[in-house]
Every structure is written in structure tokens, then in C-alpha cells.
Amino acid sequence: MRTDGDLRVAVVGTGRMGANHAQRLAGTTQHAAVGAVVDIDMDRARAVGAQVSRIQAAPVPAFASIEEMLAADVVDAVLLVTPGALHERALVDLIEAGVPVLCEKPLTPEPESAVRVLRAEQRAGRRLIQVGFHRRFDAEYRQLKQIVDSGQLGQLLMMHFQHRNPAAPEWFTEEMLINDSVVHEFDALRFFTGEEITSVHVRTGRSTVKGMMRDPQMVLMQTSSGLLADVEIFMNARLGYQVQAQAVFEDGVVSAGHPSGLQMTAQVRQSLAIAENFYDRFAPAYDQEVQEWVNAVRAGGLSGPSAWDGYATAACCDAGVASQQSGNSELVHLIDQPPLYR
Ligand code: ISE
Numbered sequence: 001m002r003t004d005g006d007l008r009v010a011v012v013g014t015g016r017m018g019a020n021h022a023q024r025l026a027g028t029t030q031h032a033a034v035g036a037v038v039d040i041d042m043d044r045a046r047a048v049g050a051q052v053s054r055i056q057a058a059p060v061p062a063f064a065s066i067e068e069m070l071a072a073d074v075v076d077a078v079l080l081v082t083p084g085a086l087h088e089r090a091l092v093d094l095i096e097a098g099v100p101v102l103c104e105k106p107l108t109p110e111p112e113s114a115v116r117v118l119r120a121e122q123r124a125g126r127r128l129i130q131v132g133f134h135r136r137f138d139a140e141y142r143q144l145k146q147i148v149d150s151g152q153l154g155q156l157l158m159m160h161f162q163h164r165n166p167a168a169p170e171w172f173t174e175e176m177l178i179n180d181s182v183v184h185e186f187d188a189l190r191f192f193t194g195e196e197i198t199s200v201h202v203r204t205g206r207s208t209v210k211g212m213m214r215d216p217q218m219v220l221m222q223t224s225s226g227l228l229a230d231v232e233i234f235m236n237a238r239l240g241y242q243v244q245a246q247a248v249f250e251d252g253v254v255s256a257g258h259p260s261g262l263q264m265t266a267q268v269r270q271s272l273a274i275a276e277n278f279y280d281r282f283a284p285a286y287d288q289e290v291q292e293w294v295n296a297v298r299a300g301g302l303s304g305p306s307a308w309d310g311y312a313t314a315a316c317c318d319a320g321v322a323s324q325q326s327g328n329s330e331l332v333h334l335i336d337q338p339p340l341y342r
Pocket residue numbers: 163165180181182184243278
């Protein structure tokens with residue numbers, strides 16, 4: 001049930017992730033409500049609007065465009081869940097209208113368009129964009145970050161990530177393996193180390209026949225202080241969904257993302273369930289991310305991953321895709337960080 005003072009959020013893009021966020025905002029998030037749904041596909045928008053209206057016990061209007069939604073003046077903030085290629089235009093318009101946005105990753109697909117978004121935010125003179133890097137809100141990732149920052153196990157020396165998806169959709173390309181999937185590890189490594197990534201090297205070796213691309217791939221990254229980290233990205237791993245991070249310190253090793261919970265013994269096997277997909281695996285992290293964003297917007301500020309984080313990861317993706325093509329290690333090129341993001 002919606003109450004006065006709730007943050008009214010427009011969910012823009014009502015595909016699977018958009019519908020997932022709309023339900024979260026309507027049913028789980030405190031002090032927030034879905035104020036509108038927006039999609040060029042009005043049937044889809046109306047269907048999600050109807051689901052949300054039932055949860056909130058009040059009608060939720062559907063619009064075909066951001067312009068129409070802004071003109072109706074019915075929301076305070078936007079959760080942007082359209083494909084990345086449509087983000088630049090939407091973000092610039094929303095920044096110019098002074099509307100805070102939680103933008104699902106990527107900020108934009110390339111560094112050049114990400115810079116244009118940074119410029120728009122600088123013209124506005126305040127941070128309005130948070131990027132949906134939800135791994136930063138995962139409880140174990142946060143514990144691991146505290147261990148890194150506390151220095152209790154000495155210096156962080158190296159990191160290993162595993163990122164395994166059950167099966168890539170048909171339309172998934174090799175570039176997307178970097179831009180859509182490894183982008184999370186680029187952000188995670190920057191989050192854990194507080195450093196920028198300076199080079200990316202993608203290697204391919206033996207491939208599964210169960211897919212249309214070279215898969216799995218190995219991504220080696222180096223940060224500004226020289227720390228090395230690797231990612232095994234496997235799009236057609238056929239085992240469920242597995243995302244893990246392991247940190248190697250001077251005095252110990254810490255791993256995040258291992259299954260816990262009910263252990264079953266049956267048919268001469270002992271087993272522990274793992275998640276089937278990222279919606280389930282990261283549901284608590286998405287809840288936490290959206291709640292903290294709502295709290296921050298209501299309090300008049302933002303503290304989550306910024307447009308700069310979106311830009312810096314887009315630059316890493318650029319280097320990663322170049323490395324997929326060249327087979328060489330590629331440098332990450334960044335502009336100077338504007339004061340707004342320091
Ligand atoms: C997907 O788009 C996500 O964002 C998931 O978190 C990621 O693990 C998956 O590889 C992507 O395709």
C-alpha cells in the first residue's frame with residue numbers, strides 16, 4: 001500500500017528485469033512505490049502496470065516514452081532498465097530534468113557516450129545517476145570488502161573470479177560476454193581495491209561445443225598498483241548460475257559466493273543446491289541496492305556506484321573487446337576524473 005511521502009519511481013523498460021524491479025519496488029522496498037511504467041511496447045507496460053497496481057492497490061499509469069512520463073509530472077525518480085544502447089539519450093534527458101536515476105548496468109555501452117553522460121551530470125552540478133552494480137550490495141561481497149579495508153589479513157595480493165551462466169541466449173555475442181557479463185567483475189575489482197584497472201588481457205583456449213562463441217574465456221586484469229586478478233567467464237556452463245570471488249591476502253584466503261543452506265543426502269550422493277539464475281542468486285543484493293538508493297534519494301544525496309564507475313567500466317569493456325580481437329593485453333584509457341566524482 002502506497003503512502004504519502006513515498007518516493008514515486010517510474011520503471012522505464014518493462015522486460016524481465018524491469019518487471020522484476022517493479023515488483024520489488026511495489027512489494028518489498030520501504031518508502032517507495034511505482035509511480036509509472038514506461039515502455040515503447042505499451043502492451044508490455046500495461047501488463048506490468050496492472051501487476052503492480054494490484055500489489056499497490058492503486059492504478060499505475062503506463063506511458064510510451066520518457067517525455068510523456070515527465071510531462072505528466074507523476075514521479076520523483078526513475079529506475080532505468082532499457083537496453084544499454086538506449087541509455088545515453090534517456091540519461092541526458094533525465095539529468096536535464098533534474099530527476100535522480102538508478103540505471104541498470106551498463107551506464108552506456110561505450111566510453112565515448114559515457115563521457116557525454118558525465119558531462120551532462122557535471123553541467124547539472126550534482127550527482128543524479130547511480131549505476132546498478134548490484135554485486136556491491138551482496139552481503140558476502142561487503143564482508144570481503146571490509147576484510148580488505150581492515151588489513152586484518154595483511155595486504156590483498158591477488159583476486160580470482162568465477163562467473164558461470166547456465167546458457168547464453170541465442171542473441172548473445174562474444175562482445176556481450178565482456179560488456180554484459182565481465183563488466184560486473186571490472187566493477188567488483190575496482191570496488192575491492194579502490195583502484196582503477198589499467199590493462200585487460202582476454203585469452204581463449206579450449207571451447208565448449210554447446211554455444212556459438214569461444215567459451216569459456218579467461219580475462220586477466222591489472223590495477224594501478226600492479227595487483228593481478230583473473231575471471232573465468234563461462235556463458236554456457238550448464239550447471240546453474242555461479243558467481244564467486246576469491247581474495248588472496250598475505251595472511252589468508254577469503255572466498256565469497258559459495259553455496260550454503262540445506263545439504264541433501266540421497267541416492268548415494270550428498271548435495272548442496274545452487275541458484276538457477278541471477279534473479280534468484282542476487283535477489284537480496286537487488287533488494288538492498290534499491291532500498292539504499294531510495295533512502296539516499298529521499299535524503300537528498302547518492303552514495304552508490306556513480307556515473308564515473310559506469311564510465312570506468314565501459315573503458316575496461318572497450319579494452320576487453322579489443323583484446324578479444326587482438327589476442328594482446330590492451331591498456332585501459334581513462335580521462336582525468338572530474339572533481340564531482342572524487
Ligand atoms: C546479466 O545481464 C547480469 O547482469 C548478470 O548479473 C550476469 O551475471 C550475467 O552474466 C549477465 O548476462
